[in-house]
Amino acid sequence: MAALDAMKAEPAATYxxxxxxxxxxxxxxxxxxxxxxxxxxxxxxGSRKTGTWKVLVGHIGRAG
Incomplete structure (x- = not known):
């Protein structure tokens, strides 16, 4: 998933x-x-602005 990949690549990214x-x-x-x-x-x-993403799985494809 593109969103999951983005969260993993840049954990501090905002929505x-x-x-x-x-x-x-x-x-x-x-x-x-x-x-x-x-x-x-x-x-x-953390918050929407200052929080970080923690991806709990590895790469699962590019479905969306």
């Missing part, structure tokens, strides 16, 4: 930064991150 990097809207990044958290693939430590 807008990830959206710009992968070419999705911010709202789509919010939805994707929510799904990834519910599946236990990522965690967000």
């Amino acid at each position: 807008p930064e990830i959206a710009q990097r992968i070419g999705f809207s911010e709202s789509k990044v919010y939805r994707i991150s929510d799904v990834l958290r519910k599946k236990g693939l990522v965690e967000r430590a």
Whole structure:
């Protein structure tokens, strides 16, 4: 997934930064991150602006 790859490459990236990097809207990044958290693939430590992403899995493909 492009969003997961972006989170792994830049753990301090904000939602807008990830959206710009992968070419999705911010709202789509919010939805994707929510799904990834519910599946236990990522965690967000801290706030939306100053937090970091912790990717709990390796590379799983480029599905979205």
